[in-house]
Amino acid sequence: AQSVAQPEDQVNVAEGNPLTVKCTYSVSGNPYLFWYVQYPNRGLQFLLKYITGDNLVKGSYGFEAEFNKSQTSFHLKKPSALVSDSALYFCAVRDVSNYQLIWGAGTKLIIKP
């Protein structure tokens, strides 16, 4: 079965430190992978996607994600965290049967000053 896992409910990082939000997936064929961010009481905003090509994908707000096929992972990263990065982050993968997105449970990122 196709699935997405975000193993951490919450990640705490000090401002200025690098951050990583983890995502692993299970899907047949080549994965289409996405990261979204949600600020309080708002809809989700697209950050970046991997469809093909370079394994390191750059996105909005200085975020990037690394696609690792052997580890079936697509971790979100940022070299230097900002307090304003505090939000809920969702990873998603495209369902190969119907093109719907399958969502992870979300990871709450807290950046402390």
Next chain:
Amino acid sequence: EAGVTQSPTHLIKTRGQQATLRCSPISGHTSVYWYQQALGLGLQFLLWYDEGEERNRGNFPPRFSGRQFPNYSSELNVNALELEDSALYLCASSPDGNYGYTFGSGTRLTVV
């Protein structure tokens, strides 16, 4: 280009009443997805409409229903409201699944 718009922003209803939520997709997007998000938690898939047809449905009771109009806008109807229906209802649109979704800001439904 206008984004995905949802109305109303907030909705307060009494238990047992009906709620109607509306969504206008981005121009050119034919697919509309509805999600329920309770208490800032994960996304629970409700419904997917494409080209006016219901394509898939999540694990919700039949009192959750909807439709898509010829202009691709969509309505979500929730009948016989229960307290646990209180949540943020998110609508998203997509031209196809290859490029992900664009979300609206949501409708906050409160059932009292």
